[in-house]
Structures are given as C-alpha cells and as structure tokens.
Amino acid sequence: xxxxxxxxxxxxxxxxxxxxxxxxxxxxxxxxxxxxxxxxxxxxxxxxxxxxxxxxxxxxxxxxxxxxxxxxxxxxxxxxxxxxxxxxxxxxxxxxxxxxxxxxxxxxxxxxxxxxxxxxxxxxxxxxxxxxxxxxxxxxxxxxx
Numbered sequence: 089x090x091x092x093x094x095x096x097x098x099x100x101x102x103x104x105x106x107x108x109x110x111x112x113x114x115x116x117x118x119x120x121x122x123x124x125x126x127x128x129x130x131x132x133x134x135x136x137x138x139x140x141x142x143x144x145x146x147x148x149x150x151x152x153x154x155x156x157x158x159x160x161x162x163x164x165x166x167x168x169x170x171x172x173x174x175x176x177x178x179x180x181x182x183x184x185x186x187x188x189x190x191x192x193x194x195x196x197x198x199x200x201x202x203x204x205x206x207x208x209x210x211x212x213x214x215x216x217x218x219x220x221x222x223x224x225x226x227x228x229x230x231x232x233x
Contacts, residue, residue: 089154093233096149097136104145104229105136106153141229150233155226163216171208178204 094106139153182200186193 089156089230090160091152091154091230094139094151094153096145096147096151099145099147103138104141106139106151106229107136109150137227139227139229143229143232145229145232152230152233153227154230155228167212170212171205174204174206174208174211175201176204178202178207 093109095109096104097107098105141151143151145151179197179201181204182197185200186196190196
C-alpha cells in the first residue's frame with residue numbers, strides 16, 4: 089500500500105475530503121524525482137479529494153491515507169496497453185479495407201491507426217472518468233495521526 093499523510097479539509101454528508109501535506113525527502117535519499125513514496129502526495133496536493141473512512145474525523149485532523157499498489161499497476165498497464173491495441177486494430181482494419189492498388193494506401197493505414205489510437209484514448213478516458221476513479225481507486229483513511 090502507498091501511504092501518505094493528509095489533512096481533513098471537509099466532511100460533507102459522511103464523505104471525507106482531504107488534501108496532502110508537505111512531505112520531505114527521507115534521510116537516506118534526496119532524489120524526490122525518482123522516489124515512489126511521494127507519488128500519492130503529488131496527487132493529494134493538487135486539490136481536495138474524497139476518501140473512504142470508517143473513523144470519526146473532524147476538519148483539521150491529520151490522517152494517513154493509503155491506496156493499493158496493485159490498483160495503480162493495473163491502471164498503468166491498461167493506460168499503456170489499450171491505446172497500443174487500438175493503434176494496431178485500427179491499422180489492421182484500414183489495411184484490410186484498402187486494396188494494394190489504392191493510391192496512398194499507406195496513408196490510409198496510418199490514418200486508420202491514428203483513428204484506432206484516438207478511439208482507444210477516448211474509451212480509456214470514459215472508463216477512468218466513470219468507473220475506475222469512482223469505484224476501484226478510492227484512497228482509504230488507514231489511521232489518525
């Protein structure tokens with residue numbers, strides 16, 4: 089689990105909203121750019137986000153927020169593989185529709201590949217907007233600090 093400290097900024101209808109706190113690099117490593125422990129903090133710092141919590145909290149409490157690493161790995165895998173598959177499917181469909189004697193046939197295949205790529209990006213955006221972030225990748229409050 090990736091964990092990061094956060095401050096509760098709002099509690100609205102049982103929903104807890106947090107914003108990340110300033111985190112420092114650990115004593116053993118000053119390279120924050122390559123450190124994965126600050127990944128969750130970068131997301132939390134941008135704006136208040138809703139988190140699931142079973143603890144009784146109030147505004148101003150410092151909490152430890154966690155998200156499962158496997159969820160992030162699956163999201164990254166699908167984010168990279170889906171557009172690549174769309175690219176190849178689009179190119180394959182365009183190649184099967186274009187005959188060998190068609191002028192600029194390669195341009196049509198490239199256009200089909202880009203269309204498949206764009207369609208795959210749109211599908212990923214829709215899945216992320218409506219399903220992934222709302223149901224599967226919700227951070228949870230682990231403990232009160």
